[in-house]
Amino acid sequence: MKDLGPVVPIVTPCNLNGSMDLDGFRSVCNEMLDAGCKGIFIAGTTGRGPWFSLSERIKLCKAAADRIQGVVPLFAGCTSSGLPGMIENACAMADAGAQIAVATVPTYFHYNQTEIETIYSKFADASPPSRYCL
Numbered sequence: 219m220k221d222l223g224p225v226v227p228i229v230t231p232c233n234l235n236g237s238m239d240l241d242g243f244r245s246v247c248n249e250m251l252d253a254g255c256k257g258i259f260i261a262g263t264t265g266r267g268p269w270f271s272l273s274e275r276i277k278l279c280k281a282a283a284d285r286i287q288g289v290v291p292l293f294a295g296c297t298s299s300g301l302p303g304m305i306e307n308a309c310a311m312a313d314a315g316a317q318i319a320v321a322t323v324p325t326y327f328h329y330n331q332t333e334i335e336t337i338y339s340k341f342a343d344a345s346p347p348s349r350y351c352l
Contacts, residue, residue, distance in 0.1 A: 223256030225293060227264040230278060238274055240281055247285045258282055261295035261311070262320060268297060272307065276314045283315025293318045296345075300324050301337055305344045312346035319345050 228250055231242030247258060260282050261267030261275045270278070279294050286292055294316035296307035301324065308319040321341060323334050 222291070224254070225257035225259055225291075226250045226255045227259040227262045227293075230260070230265040230267075230270070232266070238270065238278065240277065243278060244281055244285055247282055251286070251290065255290065257291045257293060258286060259293035259295070259320065260316075262293075262297075263295070265295065267295035272310055275307070276310055279311050279314035279316050286315075291318055292316045293320050296321045298324060299326055301340055304337075304341050308341070308345040 228243075228246050231239040231246065233239050250258060259265075260278050261270070265278070267275060275294070279292070282292055292315060294307075294311035294314075296304050296311055296319045298304045298307055298321075304321050304324065308321070311319060319341075321338075323329055323337060329337065
């Protein structure tokens with residue numbers, strides 16, 4: 219993205235029982251935006267994205283989107299152990315307010331370069347279009 223500025227992969231605060239602390243999460247979003255961040259990235263590895271269920275990540279995405287109000291782009295982690303899960307995550311995060319899907323190559327298997335290119339091509343083709351020019 220040209221001239222975007224700092225995009226912050228934010229943490230997801232948790233309660234002692236391991237559940238998400240949505241009030242704490244909103245507070246982190248506020249602090250990052252007040253500090254001048256030009257984008258927020260939720261549910262990545264820093265935000266414990268793989269730890270939470272899809273429905274929990276949807277709650278995070280909606281909470282961030284409600285706070286951001288479209289002022290800066292919302293990036294959402296869409297990593298999964300396979301392409302169908304990556305696509306499902308991207309669609310769910312877009313429906314919850316994210317504008318940009320972020321994914322890594324599925325884990326567990328070792329992929330060669332051609333397989334990685336195929337995974338990302340299929341992911342891009344099946345994912346909702348971004349509202350931002352990458």
